[in-house]
Amino acid sequence: MSAARARLNPIGEIVDHKEIVVCAGSGGVGKTTTAAAIALQAALDGKKVAVLTIDPAKRLASSLGLKELTNEPSKVSKRKFTSAGLEMKGELWALMLDTKTTFDEVVTRYAPSPEQAERILENRFYRNISSTLSGTQEYMAMEKLYELHADGAYDIIVIDTPPTRNALDFLDAPRRLTDFFESRVLRWFLMPYMKAGGGIFRVANVAATTFLRVVKRIIGGDVLQDTAEFFSNLEGMYDGFKERAREVSALLQSDATSFVIVTSPGEDSVMEATFFAARLNEAGLPFGALIVNRVHPKLGDGVDVKPRQLTKLEKQGDQGQLLAKLIDNEEAFMRVVRLEEKNLNALARKIPKHRWVRVPYLEQEAVDFAGLSLIADKLFEA
Amino acid sequence: MHVDEFLDPKILIVSGKGGVGKTTVAAALALVAARHGRKVCMAEIDRKGTLPKLFGGGEVTYEPRELSPGVWGLNIIPEDALAEYLRVQYHMSRISRVFRSTHFVDYITTAAPGLKDILVLGKIWYLEQDRDHGGGAHGFDTIIVDAPAAGHMATFLKAPQGLADAVRLGPVRRQSEWLNDMLTDPKRSRVHLVSLAEEIPASETLETSEALDKELGISQGAVFANAVYSRLLMDEEADEFERIAADGKIDELCDVAKASGINLDDDDLGALHGYARFLKARRNIQSQHLRKLSRGVTQPVMELPFLFSAGLALPDIETLADVIEEQMETL
Ligand SMILES: Nc1ncnc2c1ncn2[C@@H]1O[C@H](COP(=O)(O)OP(=O)(O)O)[C@@H](O)[C@H]1O
Ligand SMILES: [Mg+2]
Numbered sequence: 001m002s003a004a005r006a007r008l009n010p011i012g013e014i015v016d017h018k019e020i021v022v023c024a025g026s027g028g029v030g031k032t033t034t035a036a037a038i039a040l041q042a043a044l045d046g047k048k049v050a051v052l053t054i055d056p057a058k059r060l061a062s063s064l065g066l067k068e069l070t071n072e073p074s075k076v077s078k079r080k081f082t083s084a085g086l087e088m089k090g091e092l093w094a095l096m097l098d099t100k101t102t103f104d105e106v107v108t109r110y111a112p113s114p115e116q117a118e119r120i121l122e123n124r125f126y127r128n129i130s131s132t133l134s135g136t137q138e139y140m141a142m143e144k145l146y147e148l149h150a151d152g153a154y155d156i157i158v159i160d161t162p163p164t165r166n167a168l169d170f171l172d173a174p175r176r177l178t179d180f181f182e183s184r185v186l187r188w189f190l191m192p193y194m195k196a197g198g199g200i201f202r203v204a205n206v207a208a209t210t211f212l213r214v215v216k217r218i219i220g221g222d223v224l225q226d227t228a229e230f231f232s233n234l235e236g237m238y239d240g241f242k243e244r245a246r247e248v249s250a251l252l253q254s255d256a257t258s259f260v261i262v263t264s265p266g267e268d269s270v271m272e273a274t275f276f277a278a279r280l281n282e283a284g285l286p287f288g289a290l291i292v293n294r295v296h297p298k299l300g301d302g303v304d305v306k307p308r309q310l311t312k313l314e315k316q317g318d319q320g321q322l323l324a325k326l327i328d329n330e331e332a333f334m335r336v337v338r339l340e341e342k343n344l345n346a347l348a349r350k351i352p353k354h355r356w357v358r359v360p361y362l363e364q365e366a367v368d369f370a371g372l373s374l375i376a377d378k379l380f381e382a
Numbered sequence: 383m384h385v386d387e388f389l390d391p392k393i394l395i396v397s398g399k400g401g402v403g404k405t406t407v408a409a410a411l412a413l414v415a416a417r418h419g420r421k422v423c424m425a426e427i428d429r430k431g432t433l434p435k436l437f438g439g440g441e442v443t444y445e446p447r448e449l450s451p452g453v454w455g456l457n458i459i460p461e462d463a464l465a466e467y468l469r470v471q472y473h474m475s476r477i478s479r480v481f482r483s484t485h486f487v488d489y490i491t492t493a494a495p496g497l498k499d500i501l502v503l504g505k506i507w508y509l510e511q512d513r514d515h516g517g518g519a520h521g522f523d524t525i526i527v528d529a530p531a532a533g534h535m536a537t538f539l540k541a542p543q544g545l546a547d548a549v550r551l552g553p554v555r556r557q558s559e560w561l562n563d564m565l566t567d568p569k570r571s572r573v574h575l576v577s578l579a580e581e582i583p584a585s586e587t588l589e590t591s592e593a594l595d596k597e598l599g600i601s602q603g604a605v606f607a608n609a610v611y612s613r614l615l616m617d618e619e620a621d622e623f624e625r626i627a628a629d630g631k632i633d634e635l636c637d638v639a640k641a642s643g644i645n646l647d648d649d650d651l652g653a654l655h656g657y658a659r660f661l662k663a664r665r666n667i668q669s670q671h672l673r674k675l676s677r678g679v680t681q682p683v684m685e686l687p688f689l690f691s692a693g694l695a696l697p698d699i700e701t702l703a704d705v706i707e708e709q710m711e712t713l
């Protein structure tokens with residue numbers, strides 16, 4: 001599509017000029033679908049695109065004509081487009097974040113020796129991290145994004161973000177994880193388990209020992225041993241981690257990136273989006289557009305009818321009754337429309353309307369390729 | 383089915399994909415229980431939830447607070463639950479700051495995955511057993527848990543089994559067995575799933591329901607299909623309108639309207655037509671998924687109406703509670 005579109009539509013402009021699009025928003029608003037639709041349109045436009053999804057619905061892979069999505073990009077067949085009557089000039093690659101595998105790769109990269117990497121990968125505490133420690137998924141999503149970008153194989157990368165209840169969580173995640181690894185608290189109480197210098201256990205103060213006794217009762221002594229080993233093995237890798245985290249945030253702050261906030265017109269998700277816009281600003285991250293997904297369509301300005309008139313209408317035979325029902329129905333939807341507008345008005349004060357794109361609540365579900373491409377149409381409509 | 387039977391187990395766990403209306407339905411269930419004379423406690427888990435807003439403001443903390451007559455609320459924060467556990471188990475009355483640090487709680491729950499869930503379930507157990515740990519016993523008849531989103535739900539409910547397998551001996555082992563007993567006893571706990579009549583949430587609901595059944599052996603109450611558009615207008619009526627328009631007889635309708643003092647312009651007619659179509663299309667989609675839900679689960683599927691009101695507040699929750707009560711009678 002043309003330069004004309006790019007000037008008119010914020011999403012079109014982003015796709016034309018940016019290398020990274022981050023779709024963020026609170027859970028359940030349609031981030032994954034939106035990310036896939038943006039990627040699809042970019043590919044139609046002639047770009048080589050990768051879309052990195054996180055916890056996608058099972059149907060997404062099949063609607064792209066893929067058996068499954070993995071941690072490595074799979075190419076969407078051109079046939080998928082042609083059979084939908086679309087001419088695709090670029091390439092569409094899709095992948096799904098695998099937190100554990102990505103973390104393993106990070107460890108292997110930063111460990112001073114292959115033996116040390118091996119020791120970490122086999123450690124039980126480490127193996128629990130990717131499934132349990134909060135922030136890990138977010139951190140690895142950023143890592144994977146960085147990797148794809150550094151690879152240089154794609155014109156544009158569209159990334160979905162983890163379904164946190166709180167849209168802000170993933171901004172803090174890398175920080176949270178590195179802080180955790182360097183935690184003084186943990187060091188303090190794991191001290192007796194850490195081998196100091198010549199391999200002698202150094203017993204810390206009495207408080208730490210009492211504390212340790214309780215922890216040991218709860219999670220068991222061997223678990224403590226495992227974690228102490230994990231933390232010792234991690235020594236010497238922090239600088240690598242931190243350096244990478246810095247590079248990732250520099251990339252996110254750069255001109256190459258654009259954040260797209262996805263929201264529903266519901267009050268909670270609008271509030272979340274408002275906070276999120278403010279946080280992006282504070283963090284110096286480039287905001288690109290707001291997508292309001294699943295907005296009830298606004299048709300007309302509301303029929304002007306008084307309750308008294310409606311009662312009268314109902315008494316006017318079959319046609320009167322039919323009309324009364326039609327009016328009832330219209331009024332009900334208009335109430336929702338007004339409510340959604342009221343919710344959204346709070347956002348208009350934070351994000352200028354020309355950066356907004358509304359995707360209507362469609363009369364069909366966007367669960368197959370046709371549905372995705374319909375969403376794409378709506379997203380890129382001026 | 384009698385209401386008492388429906389509300390029977392003391393612990394009602396409400397779960398579903400994020401945004402489908404879990405909290406809303408949990409609140410409606412709480413009202414139903416309160417109407418039947420029960421003292422109800424709604425438990426949110428580790429979040430600043432929407433619960434207080436539904437009941438008109440304030441904050442919900444670890445200490446239960448009465449939100450509306452007969453309905454209490456608390457927020458189970460794992461850090462607080464750990465502190466309570468240590469106090470009760472190890473008589474550590476002055477909880478060290480270290481225990482309350484986020485890093486420590488993160489650490490300990492990573493070292494022993496599922497521990498966070500255990501702590502939360504442990505608090506539910508304390509509430510169920512009505513243990514008085516200083517705050518005074520509350521004597522709740524019903525505990526409604528606004529559980530983690532469906533994706534995390536299986537992990538959440540499986541945690542005691544997992545921990546019992548991992549720890550062979552000692553108090554923790556014994557305690558995880560207690561929790562598992564609590565969850566798998568149909569006289570003590572039951573799960574209600576909330577869904578929308580749409581592709582993604584409905585498929586997920588079917589999966590969750592099956593997992594609860596096969597892997598966890600937890601009793602299930604109802605599937606609530608939330609936000610189903612009402613039949614303000616039947617398909618045939620929408621079709622009838624289309625026919626009148628196609629036959630060029632719209633003017634006749636406008637005349638009928640005029641006789642009641644209503645002036646319909648072209649915009650108005652377009653809106654009447656458009657919303658009639660929209661309702662019909664969305665209802666079609668919903669019916670399809672409602673059928674899929676009914677076929678896919680053995681428990682009853684209850685439809686809850688989409689509420690067209692301006693913002694959901696207590697009166698709306700009352701409406702949903704009415705609908706639930708009505709449908710309970712016919713089960
Ligand atoms: N029956 C309903 N009709 C209309 N809106 C609803 C209904 N149930 C829930 N909602 C709205 O949907 C949104 C999500 O509801 P909530 O109960 O907070 O979901 P969850 O707890 O599953 O995240 C809220 O804005 C709520 O007002
Ligand atoms: Mg909720």
